[in-house]
Amino acid sequence: LTRSQVVGQGAYLPERILTNADLAKIVDTDDAWIRQRTGITQRHIAAEGETTSDLGLAASQRALEVAGMRPDELDLIVCATSTPDETFPATATMIQARLGMTRGAAFDVQAVCSGFVYGLAVADNFIRAGQAKSALVVGAETFSRILDWTDRTTCVLFGDGAGAVVLRAAPGEGHAGDRGVLSTHLYSDGTHHDALYVDGGPSSTRTVGHLRMQGREVFRHAVVRMAEAIDTALESNGLTPGDIDWMVPHQANARIIEAMAKRLNLPHDRVVLTVDRHANTSAASIPLALAEAAGDGRIGTGDLVLLEAMGGGFTWGSALVRW
Ligand code: ACO
Numbered sequence: 001l002t003r004s005q006v007v008g009q010g011a012y013l014p015e016r017i018l019t020n021a022d023l024a025k026i027v028d029t030d031d032a033w034i035r036q037r038t039g040i041t042q043r044h045i046a047a048e049g050e051t052t053s054d055l056g057l058a059a060s061q062r063a064l065e066v067a068g069m070r071p072d073e074l075d076l077i078v079c080a081t082s083t084p085d086e087t088f089p090a091t092a093t094m095i096q097a098r099l100g101m102t103r104g105a106a107f108d109v110q111a112v113c114s115g116f117v118y119g120l121a122v123a124d125n126f127i128r129a130g131q132a133k134s135a136l137v138v139g140a141e142t143f144s145r146i147l148d149w150t151d152r153t154t155c156v157l158f159g160d161g162a163g164a165v166v167l168r169a170a171p172g173e174g175h176a177g178d179r180g181v182l183s184t185h186l187y188s189d190g191t192h193h194d195a196l197y198v199d200g201g202p203s204s205t206r207t208v209g210h211l212r213m214q215g216r217e218v219f220r221h222a223v224v225r226m227a228e229a230i231d232t233a234l235e236s237n238g239l240t241p242g243d244i245d246w247m248v249p250h251q252a253n254a255r256i257i258e259a260m261a262k263r264l265n266l267p268h269d270r271v272v273l274t275v276d277r278h279a280n281t282s283a284a285s286i287p288l289a290l291a292e293a294a295g296d297g298r299i300g301t302g303d304l305v306l307l308e309a310m311g312g313g314f315t316w317g318s319a320l321v322r323w
Contacts, residue, residue: 004135004170004181009164011287014161062291078106079140081108082282090106113315116250139284154215159281161285188315196214249289251285252275272289300323304320
């Protein structure tokens with residue numbers, strides 16, 4: 001049996017930090033409201049001219065460095081993003097070109113905040129099927145470019161950034177003790193379009209548009225849907241919540257994350273939290289959190305890591321990874 005082992009991870013955040021106090025100068029909000037409702041204290045914002053592929057490239061280079069691999073050893077690049085540099089070509093191909101890699105395949109997946117879990121699932125299935133021996137999965141976003149900076153109900157929630165992991169095929173025994181991606185679980189329900197969308201695009205308005213969200217509706221669904229995805233992931237591997245070493249959730253809101261952790265009876269120090277400093281970076285949030293926690297030694301070899309996410313569509317999903 002072939003497993004996809006994580007052999008490297010990397011992250012990149014733009015230099016500029018926008019604090020809650022900075023935001024209070026732009027829209028009618030304050031630090032206390034944002035902290036209390038979301039846990040966010042600051043976010044990183046890409047510089048003028050700094051694009052999603054710039055962020056994704058930097059994260060990818062760091063992940064390859066940790067993996068000790070050259071770009072031309074990769075068979076596949078999957079980039080999860082909802083804020084591509086251009087309508088086409090795929091941001092993944094821009095990263096590919098700038099890595100100096102001209103072989104293999106590169107393409108984007110678009111599942112908004114669930115994008116990284118979707119991208120990981122795609123790459124894992126390529127590796128399991130024997131169609132790739134290694135893959136780079138990138139989550140990169142510049143949500144600052146699609147925010148309505150006059151809408152306080154959304155602009156305080158998001159930030160820019162990128163994260164990446166390198167996967168490599170390795171033999172497994174077919175049980176939950178194997179190192180690598182144990183399973184991935186993807187879901188969507190397109191009837192919830194109006195709860196979270198960008199009001200523009202090449203085929204409808206020929207503009208980029210702005211993010212629109214019914215926050216309460218998203219919150220309500222997020223907790224229920226992600227709980228289901230987590231239960232399925234554990235059950236399908238014969239595992240229980242007590243087996244989880246680390247929960248690395250999509251970082252949308254500290255309250256959603258706390259609700260999920262409480263349900264699993266996971267103590268705070270087993271949950272990787274970055275939303276306080278990064279805000280919601282959509283598809284980048286999970287690989288950013290993974291890179292932070294693996295980089296500082298919290299997540300170590302053999303640890304069972306649970307990933308879960310939910311985003312526009314709705315899309316949602318989970319993955320279990322034995323690090
Ligand atoms: N500053 C000050 N006041 C604000 C702000 C703000 N930035 N935004 C909204 N308010 C006001 C509202 O106008 C409202 O005022 P009113 O009572 O006078 O009408 C009041 O605060 C309460 O607003 P609610 O929307 O009811 O506040 P809620 O407690 O639901 O929190 C929030 C809003 C933080 C958006 C929450 O619903 C949430 O986190 N939802 C999940 C959305 C999410 O995480 N989306 C991310 C994308 S999808 C994903 O990644 C999962």
